[in-house]
Amino acid sequence: MTTPTTRAGADSRARRAVRPAPPARPTRRGRRHPALIALAFLAPALIALLVLRLAPAAVALWDSLFRTSLLGGTQFVALGNYLELFGNPDFQNALLVTLVFTILINPLQVATAFLLAVLYTRKAAGSKIWRSLVILPIAVPPAVSAVIWSVIYRPDGLANAFLDLLGLPAQPFLTSPQQALASIMVLLSWIGVGYWMMFLIAGINDIPRSYYEAASLDGASAWRQLWTITFPLVRRPLAFVLVADTVSNLLVFAPVQILTKGGPEGSTNLLMYDIFTRAYTLGDLNTAQAEVVILVLITLVIVALQFRLLRSED
């Protein structure tokens, strides 16, 4: 994040124009091998990348081609684990649930975060306080949030008491295959929307006020201003929020583990939880590695698609 151009104070702008700035007194060795020096500086990051990211990924890929059984030993099965996964009804269900979940939750969360960001950047009484309250749930660890919501969603819990107050019938929430996934989406949005909202608020605050003033003079309505000024100019933070939110929603685990354990009837069995069960409950590490590889591929495809769509609009 830091650049070498910031140290010179007043003339930093001028220097930025002629980057890369030559070092004050380059050594002979440095002049001959600038790449080596650069590499030395990059080494800690590269080593970390290699050891913490690339090596585990390679191990996962390699392991997913083998099968180790308790009584039979280890053998090479090539794509056997992948083929078996795609034939497994539990995996097929997990895949479907994850896709439905991704398609529903991301637009919902991003839209809500955008609308809230617009709302809380208006000059209204106490909007900063409301804003803080919306962001507050991020400070609660996901596991604790899940436990709190497990009490809210109980048949005799807060949610049903609230419905009762409105004269609505009690709902089964997490105990119904039709409502469980939606209930988890609500809980995740309660945690996540405030966080994504912050990025959008920053983006909206960057839009020069003069644009709005000019539009007002031309008689543009607030609605028109929202769609023709705010929305296009906030597109870059919006793209980041969409991609980051998608990735984080593909990796959802704690609420499922704590609230539903993938049930009822597999209706909340997201891929991440299915991987966990396969690896640590069923003890089938190789197939779980194959599933991890599949999840990474799915994530890459979805993110690539999003980048492509957002770019073509430019």
Place this chain on the structure above:
Amino acid sequence: MKRSRALLLAGVAASAVLLAGCSAPADSGSAGDGSGTVRFLGPEDPATFAPVIAAFEAEHPDITIDYTQVPFDQYSSTLQQRLGAKDDTIDVYAVDQPNLSQLAAQGFLEDLSDLSDEAKAATSSAQFEINQYDGKMWALSVWNSTQMLFFNRDALAAAGVEAPTADPAARWTWEQTADAGRAAQAAGTQYGLLLEQVEAYYQLQPLAESLGGGSGITGDDMLTVDVTNDGWQQAMAWYGDTFESGLSPRGVGGFQTAPVFIDGNVAFFVGGPWDVGRFASDATFDWGVAPMPYFEGGEVATPTGSWSWGVNTASKNKDAARAFIEFAALDPAGALATTEATTIIPSNTEAAAKYLPGLEELGGEHAAGVADLITYEIEETAVPRPVSVGYVQFESAMNTAFADIRNGSDPAARLEQATTQIQDAWKKLR
């Protein structure tokens, strides 16, 4: 130049510290002569085992026990990792009894068959059998458990229902319990019946056993699923109906069940000995203890089992390790010391006889008869969980099925689905 050399030195020093951290201390005591340090791994708080370790070290001054706790959630996977790597820094470890056959099949447990006679004499037959796999004995039972029917006497009185007693001869049936629970609900109590581990095989196995459905695992190699027979279907239909009819609440998870009873919101609660102390201190109404029910015309069956301790095959100090587990399991004084700092029943029969009156005292007048009841259940009605290398996969699939049936899935179809899931998982074992 000076600077870079200093940096280099710092780097070397840092790596040295890291490497030193990785290599385990080499001192594991003198090998094989029953002295030195015994490293003991378990999921409990260190305070729990402090009394038994102190008592053992007092008797064996040349042996030191070094206990390490690994939280229960990570215990099984940590064991798999470390034992799989032939880690000799574990000498003794606690074995969750249903996992014993898997650990033994993997070669992670030392054969203790030469202690069979002493072990048989020291504990109940169910607790002796649970440590057998492939005709050999692989661990010694240290703790045991059972389940009882707790009831809210005030709620029953309000409904005009005469409460059950602690006498096993006057054991209630599930049908009788459900009727009384519904009567209590009609008289104002929120729920009629609740099981503490409401979606767990440990507590639900007896329902099927009582109706002749068996454990769910059969075959010579104990790798044949049998959960679609009449007994299992009938038991699960009954279980599903307790929730469908509102007798029992849906959506109340494992750790939230006991508070429902403590708050006076349920008439009957099936729980363990550990609840006696908890209810004695927290429940403000009149409660009592009765034997766990059975189905009318069926067998009486109650849950059992807890933790055994075994010796790691990779241990370099097996004699001292064996001395320690023999002390905790076979010596009544040692066995009693394992329960000194916690509420659990020692597997050792003699120690249990000394321990149970104290438990009864803890519960006060509410728990009258609990000591005799627990002794009776452990000796006469306990049915252990099945011994199979595939138990872990079986239990996981069954628990998910129980949760679904609780939430309204058709029992017959769901048991069919569980069978397929278990068969798929077991294919990978062979």
